[in-house]
Amino acid sequence: FNACLDVILTSGLPDANLTAAQLVQLPVYSVGHSNGALLQVLIGSYFSEKIPKANAVISYYNRPATEAIPYFEQLSALASQMMPVVESSPINSMARSASDAWKVLNDTAGAMIPTYDQEAVISLNKFVDQLPSVFKQVAQGISKFKPTPSENRDFCKKSYNVQRTLLVKFNFDTIDETDLLEETLKPRVESISGTLEKVSLSGNHMTPCIQEPRWQVGYMYTPADAIAQGLKTLSLNDTRVLSRTITNWFSSLEE
Incomplete structure (x- = not known):
């Protein structure tokens, strides 16, 4: 802002x-x-x-979180059960590389567009970087x-x-x-x-x-x-x- x-x-x-x-x-x-x-x-x-x-x-x-998000505890339990399946899936490796791919895309756009908003890019990169850890925390049962x-x-x-x-x-x-x-x-x-x-x-x-x-x-x-x-x-x-x-x-x- x-x-x-x-x-x-x-x-x-x-x-x-x-x-x-x-x-x-x-x-x-x-x-x-x-x-x-x-x-x-x-x-x-x-x-x-x-x-x-x-x-x-x-x-x-x-x-x-348990009050703010409907069925949060049930979803956490489901995520915990599904995590071994997700980790062994080829899709997981694709998801892990998504952050790197996003950064490459940003670097390319930044080189092509001089007025590129670098502060917005940094914020978005931080958001993307946090996603894997968020999913992992939910799978581990963290509910706060x-x-x-x-x-x-x-x-x-x-x-x-x-x-x-x-x-x-x-x-x-x-x-x-x-x-x-x-x-x-x-x-x-x-x-x-x-x-x-x-x-x-x-x-x-x-x-x-x-x-x-x-x-x-x-x-x-x-x-x-x-x-x-x-x-x-x-x-x-x-x-x-x-x-x-x-x-x-x-x-x-x-x-």
């Missing part, structure tokens, strides 16, 4: 007729949902530079995220650095952990003279992910069109309230 932001602040957005000078003073705000909200909080805790001016944290969620949720809370409680934070929860979200996050961050935010606000809205954990249904009205407006538009309005109502809530909160920071 920071690499992308640096490019924009250097070159501007020509397609939108915006120069770098017009963008450089704009504040950086962050919005994250569920596991993305967890990443927001961790970034705001592990780093003190190039962090957002404000965070909108939606439906915070950080539970152990690292750091653990409790370790994350302990670290964020003493290291969170974002000055202004909005916590958003929904009234029909059974896996939300926003209240726990509020309890965790409140002392830290107060110690850095920041603000921590929380709102509860109508909706559920999937409300931020709802897409606008596509319905093309025909040549003549029919009862079916009326029903479809009514359902469209209902399905998007909570999402629109969420959008307005966050937008208004960000706008209030500049007053």
Whole structure:
């Protein structure tokens, strides 16, 4: 993200007729949902530079792997049983060489494209390199995220650095952990003279992910069109309230 932001602040957005000078003073705000909200909080805790001016944290969620991933323990047992078969398979040797092949492809692309984003390539290479060890750990029965949720809370409680934070929860979200996050961050935010606000809205954990249904009205407006538009309005109502809530909160920071 920071690499992308640096490019924009250097070159501007020509397609939108915006120069770098017009963008450089704009504040950086962050919005994250569920596991993305967890990443927001961790970034705001592990780093003190190039962090957002404000965070909108939606439906915070950080539970152990056995709770976060359905049937995780059963899948781990299955992976453990299948590992000897996989290791003896020719496909396994192909998978082991996939990382090297990927790096060769990246090197070739880098030589052909001068503006190749090397930072993105490095990040992607690290991701590819981790895959074999992840599969091996699952096969060995390892069933915990690292750091653990409790370790994350302990670290964020003493290291969170974002000055202004909005916590958003929904009234029909059974896996939300926003209240726990509020309890965790409140002392830290107060110690850095920041603000921590929380709102509860109508909706559920999937409300931020709802897409606008596509319905093309025909040549003549029919009862079916009326029903479809009514359902469209209902399905998007909570999402629109969420959008307005966050937008208004960000706008209030500049007053």
